[in-house]
Amino acid sequence: MSYPRKLVISAFHFTRVASAAGVALTQLSEQDTLAVEDSINRFIASVMPVHQLGAVHASDRHNLIVVHTLAQAALIRLYYLRGEVDQLWNEKCLLAARGMLLVIGQVTDMDIEFLDPIVGVSVSYGP
8 A cells, every 4th residue: 555545544534533523522631632633733744744745746646635634624623622612722723724725725726626525525524
């Protein structure tokens, strides 16, 4: 299995965990929430940065777009649950949304057809 494919699968799992466990996430302690946040952020840091996407082959770029989009969607979902009652988490949710916009901003005209379904799927897991 290729490196980008592993990243896609990992990002998908993060999103599934952050969205499918909605009720359970609301009952996580703040310390546990921070641990999940840290895990996702470490994962994001291990992936090629968004601003370097133009330097890779189209198929790898598509995979990396998926990775970044789904990872940001996982953060948005995680933060949204706490953001309803805590302004700090609400701010983090907005920052994660800006992170997703950063990914979208790096998409070229050739990749735009690919982006639409990915964003649709990732936000459909939302609140």
